[in-house]
Amino acid sequence: MTGGAILVDAFIAIYLFVAWSWGQPSDSWLGRAVAPFTRPVLWLGLGQTWGMFAPDPAKVEGHLTAVITTAGGDRIEWAPPRMADLGYGEAFRWFRHQKYEASVLDGDTGYLRPALAEYLLRLHADREPVRVDLVYRDHDVPGPGDEGSDEPERRELVFFTYPEPS
């Protein structure tokens, strides 16, 4: 076997090992074994976990709205486009807004919230904005066989305010 062939086989083995082991709990033996590869794999963007709509798809219709308050007390509302309201081609082009909305609502990516607030302050700078509230509005989706029953209760939660209270 030549040196090149050994290198290729080592590359194949490492690729398969990382693909299989990625995302395993860090206290499992696979998680510990893949740990030395974490930094380079993340840097290269080759980490992978797959699970669309897993473990369970959402059972609520929930959306993000930002409320910008100006120095004069006016309120400006900003919201990402709703995919269901867009035509076929538009939904392709605006798809990443849906991903962005989900990420802002996801507590694991909290750094997006002040970044969005700062963006909205810049966007409406001419109206002297002083505060941004991120609001989550949702309602339950009727279960199988429950359609046409009572209007669902609509909920609203302010989950982030900028500037952040000290």
Added chain:
Amino acid sequence: MIALHDLAAAWTAFFHTPEPPFTIALFRILFGLVAMASALLYLPHASLWLGAEGVLSRARWEEEYGGRLLTLFRWLPPGRGSIRAVFGLHLLGAACLVLGLATPLSAAVVFLTLTSIHHRHPEVTHGGDSLMRMMSFLLIFSRAGDAWSLDAMLAGAGAPTPSSPWALRLLQLQISFVYFQSFVAKMAGESWRRGTAVYWVSMVSDYRRRPAPAAMRTLWWSRLATWGTLVLEFSLGPLVWIREWRYPLVAAAVVFHLGLEVLMNVQLFGAIMLTGLVTFISPYDLERLVTALWP
């Protein structure tokens, strides 16, 4: 017990038995087209996602990720010129992949630009984006330029020489992993096990293109579609490797993705997966098909 030398022989036979490069060449062309489409769909909002003053300012990105993620944007000056340069380079690389020009270099360029774009704002990327990065990475090491390419034409080569398809095998395994790991992740969810998951997916407006017809909002339909999805995703893990089952399973996956495309907005995910499924077509069958179409 399987002897070590038998395992080594099976490994060599699987990864290194030479075969013509038609499958990887077709994959290269389709992947190049999808990579171009992906960039063209991203471009209209590129300043919003990637701009220094967009929804994730350069300062905030630097604070969160710093040097942990590879991206050209870290070394380029802020501003639209850098965004245009990276997308221009990406489109050039993808076009060269379609044409099969300087193929390994083009694949490396596409991998670098895709990674740069995705890493500058990871939270607006989806599973299809991740898979595209892996596909372009593996293409770098493949012999995708050996057939149906300007590279082959310029080299004046005749019929392409069979070569070790190890990069193609990794691509196939990668696609198989995606389905199988999706199956495993779904099995952790109660709604998948109970057969209601597809009902919920079709009722929440985030991904659906249009409200599902009444017949598709029933429990029996949801169970059929939910458990059918699980069976298909599981099968595309281990069972797709059984030669006799491969084409029926790939055909079922094609129908599955086309069905999703009609009902749901998952952007290019379907196109990316269909491109990946091409890797399961035998190069000998492709050669026969091309010869039959263009004798």
